Amino acid sequence: MPRAATALVLAALALAGCGDDDRPQPDPAPVRLTVEAPTDTSTVKEDSVEVRGRVSPARAAVEIQGEAAAVSSGAFSATVKLEEGANVIDVSASMPGRSAAFAALRVTYDPRVTVPDLSGVQDDEAADRIEALGLEPALESIGGLFDELRSGPRRVCESDPPAGSVVDPGSSVTLRTAKRC
Numbered sequence: 001m002p003r004a005a006t007a008l009v010l011a012a013l014a015l016a017g018c019g020d021d022d023r024p025q026p027d028p029a030p031v032r033l034t035v036e037a038p039t040d041t042s043t044v045k046e047d048s049v050e051v052r053g054r055v056s057p058a059r060a061a062v063e064i065q066g067e068a069a070a071v072s073s074g075a076f077s078a079t080v081k082l083e084e085g086a087n088v089i090d091v092s093a094s095m096p097g098r099s100a101a102f103a104a105l106r107v108t109y110d111p112r113v114t115v116p117d118l119s120g121v122q123d124d125e126a127a128d129r130i131e132a133l134g135l136e137p138a139l140e141s142i143g144g145l146f147d148e149l150r151s152g153p154r155r156v157c158e159s160d161p162p163a164g165s166v167v168d169p170g171s172s173v174t175l176r177t178a179k180r181c
Contacts, residue, residue: 030099032056035091043108044082051089051105052077060095082109115173117163123154123177134169143178150179157181 058074094100130137
């Protein structure tokens with residue numbers, strides 16, 4: 001082969017090794033999205049919830065319910081207002097040139113309160129616990145005339161509605177008390 005032809009072949013091979021070929025390049029990795037809180041199918045007592053998690057690459061954009069969420073070093077968070085009952089929270093992460101990632105969380109907002117079993121608890125402490133739950137305590141003495149002659153504090157014998165009942169916030173709970181139940 002003449003020297004000039006050999007030089008042309010070598011030059012062509014050198015160019016082929018420099019990436020000037022038409023071979024398809026692998027697609028970049030898709031965006032990865034991890035939601036850390038809240039957990040899917042959770043039930044909350046508050047009318048809003050903080051959605052937080054991580055995204056990779058760290059500079060990917062995140063939207064929660066269609067609104068941009070702040071992303072810092074791959075971590076994101078945003079507060080979402082909830083409607084009473086079942087809610088679906090949509091989270092998406094995207095970056096140009098990469099496949100997007102999506103997540104949908106089901107969160108139930110149930111503000112109702114379960115009446116605790118306060119049997120045997122002193123009346124003033126029981127009333128404080130009921131009030132701390134956002135309920136209205138009412139004390140009712142059921143011990144009768146002889147109960148007044150007994151020593152010791154009044155304690156809860158029963159409640160109305162009974163322990164385990166689910167009631168709306170602000171509901172009245174009557175604590176029936178006596179020194180001996």
